Structure formats: C-alpha cells, structure tokens
Amino acid sequence: MDAVVHTSLESFDAVAHDRLAADPVRNTVALTSLDRIRRLPGEPTPTLITFHDNGEVIGSLVRTPPWPFQTADLPLAAVELAVKIAVEVDPEAPGVTGPRERSEAFATATGKDFTESLTTRLYRLGTLAPPVAEGSGRLATEDDVELLVAWRHAFLKEAVPEAPAGPTAEAMRGSLRLGNGHALWEINGTPVAWAVASLPHAGMTRVGPVYTPPEHRKHGYGAAVTAMVTQWALDQGATAVLLFTDLSNPISNSIYQRIGYQPLDDWAEFWWKR
Known part of the structure; x- marks a missing residue:
C-alpha cells in the first residue's frame, strides 16, 4: 500500500471524486466541504491524501481547515500509514472525525492525548412528515446575514466548544x-429558529446546523424549520437528505425521527489536547 499527497483539488478529484460520489451518504462531509472549496475561490487549501493498493485507489483522507481530518473514506488497513503522513504534511490539524470505528482508530494511532468532543448519529430521510407548529417559514437572504452569523456562533459554542471561531x-x-x-x-415576523441544507451534490444534501435560541425552544420550531428546509432540498432534486444529531441530546434525536429521519451510523469527533 502507498499514499499520494495531492497538491491541488484538481489532482485529487481526478482519482477520488468519482469514488466519493459513488457513496454520497457515507462521504457526505467530504463531498460538501470540497464542493464549497471548488466553487468559492480563496477558501483555505485542504489536505488531500489518497491511498493505493496495486494501482487501485482504496481510500482517502481529507481535511478542510480549520476542521479536523475526515476518515469516512479511510480503510482501517490504511490508518497507520495515514497517521504517519498526516503528521508530516498537516501538523496543525486539531483532531479527527468520522464513523466511530475509523475516527477512534486514527485518534488512538497518533499516540496523542485526545478528548471525545462530539458523538453524533447520521440520519437519512425516509418519508417526510412535516409537523404542525405555530408560525411560518421563509428562506433567508443577505439581509439576514448578521443574525445567521450570531446564531452560528451560538450553535458552535453550545454544541462544539472546542471548535474554531465561527464564520464571518x-x-x-x-x-x-x-x-x-x-x-x-418566524412568529409574527420574528425569527425563532434556523436550519441550513446544502445544495445537492451527487444527489445528496445534508441539513445542518439547526438552531433554536434557548428562549424559543420546546415549541416545535426546530422541527418545523427542519421539515421546511428538508422539503426545499427535495425540491432541488436531492435523493438522499441527511443530518447529524448530537447523541447527548435525546430530544433532538426523537424529533428528527418523528418527521421522517431514520438512523444510519454513529460518528465520533476527537480533538487533540493542547
């Protein structure tokens, strides 16, 4: 087995994009994060590594700064090699995320002290069942940017305190x-909840974040806005609509199942102790 460190997204795409797109559910994070870089010039340069056996691509490791390495496409047989190369080419990486078995194997193989910062469950939409809730929804515009940035920061502070600073x-x-x-x-024109869905890529859309400020919780607004943005994704042509939930929050896990999402796999995120 050997590895190739790619110096451009074009080089990586030539050997790995079709592989990732063939399983867009498992590779949801890599596909959406790399699509953003592909279409928004000026984004930070990603770390892109592919693994080969007898000339065949058998996996990949991706990191889009400032976030951790993504191991969804990393075979367990390549973990030791991946860690060795990752330490050399990207020593500033803060951690690793992915399906639990793969991310935990990577974190352990580094020999670093780490903390499990987030345990999530990946869900896929079955049949959408929109809830009944007071109020109505609308799509946000650039006039809402200040609010969206504030809510994104609040979401990260609550859900992933170790995460880097939120978006500008x-x-x-x-x-x-x-x-x-x-x-x-919105309730009477006042925003009370927010949800985001990515533009479909390889037929896949991922919903997240979903955020309701504390003062507006327990009224069904989060479920309502999630159902709304899910329908938007379906209208855009998505055939696989996904979302991650925090396993420490049983309420959100039950809410998403009530509106039609079905559990697929458990993921874990590990951050190195500084």
Missing part, C-alpha cells in the same frame, strides 16, 4: 451565494 459575515454570504438553503421560522 463574508463566509455566510458565500454560503448563500453557493445556493445553500437557509430557512428561518
């Missing part, structure tokens, strides 16, 4: 320009 206003405008669906649920 320009980054949020970039997401809107990419065509991602940002939905707001």
Whole structure:
C-alpha cells in the first residue's frame, strides 16, 4: 500500500471524486466541504491524501481547515500509514472525525492525548412528515446575514466548544451565494429558529446546523424549520437528505425521527489536547 499527497483539488478529484460520489451518504462531509472549496475561490487549501493498493485507489483522507481530518473514506488497513503522513504534511490539524470505528482508530494511532468532543448519529430521510407548529417559514437572504452569523456562533459554542471561531459575515454570504438553503421560522415576523441544507451534490444534501435560541425552544420550531428546509432540498432534486444529531441530546434525536429521519451510523469527533 502507498499514499499520494495531492497538491491541488484538481489532482485529487481526478482519482477520488468519482469514488466519493459513488457513496454520497457515507462521504457526505467530504463531498460538501470540497464542493464549497471548488466553487468559492480563496477558501483555505485542504489536505488531500489518497491511498493505493496495486494501482487501485482504496481510500482517502481529507481535511478542510480549520476542521479536523475526515476518515469516512479511510480503510482501517490504511490508518497507520495515514497517521504517519498526516503528521508530516498537516501538523496543525486539531483532531479527527468520522464513523466511530475509523475516527477512534486514527485518534488512538497518533499516540496523542485526545478528548471525545462530539458523538453524533447520521440520519437519512425516509418519508417526510412535516409537523404542525405555530408560525411560518421563509428562506433567508443577505439581509439576514448578521443574525445567521450570531446564531452560528451560538450553535458552535453550545454544541462544539472546542471548535474554531465561527464564520464571518463574508463566509455566510458565500454560503448563500453557493445556493445553500437557509430557512428561518418566524412568529409574527420574528425569527425563532434556523436550519441550513446544502445544495445537492451527487444527489445528496445534508441539513445542518439547526438552531433554536434557548428562549424559543420546546415549541416545535426546530422541527418545523427542519421539515421546511428538508422539503426545499427535495425540491432541488436531492435523493438522499441527511443530518447529524448530537447523541447527548435525546430530544433532538426523537424529533428528527418523528418527521421522517431514520438512523444510519454513529460518528465520533476527537480533538487533540493542547
């Protein structure tokens, strides 16, 4: 087995994109994050490594700064080699995320002290069952950027305290320009919940984040705005609509199942102790 470190996204795409796109559910994070870089010039340079056996690509390892390595496409047989190369080419990486068995194997193989920062479950939409909730939804525009940035920061602070600083206003405008669906649920014109769905890629859309400020929780607004943005994704042609939930939050896990999402796989995120 050997590995290739790619110095450009074009080089990586030539050997790995079709492989990732053939399983867009498992590779949802890599596909959406690399699509953003592909369509938004000026994004940070990703770390891109492919693994080969007898000339055949058998896996890949991706990192889009400032986030951790993504191991969804990393075979367990390549973990030791992946860690060796990753330490050499990207020593600033803060951690690793992916399906639990793969991400935990990678974290353990580094020999670093680490903490499990987030345990999530990947869900896929079955049949959408929109809930009944007070209020109505609309798609956000650039006039809402200040609110979206504030809520994104609040979401990260609550869900992943170890995460790097949240997006700037320009980054949020970039997401809107990419065509991602940002939905707001409102009561009498006041936004009370927010959900985002990526523009479909390889037939796959991922919903997230979903955020309801604490003062507006327990009224069904989060479920309503999630159902709204899910329908938006279906209308855009998505055939696989996915989302991640925090396993430490049983309420959100039950809510998403009630509106039609079905559990697929458990993921874990590990960050190195500084």
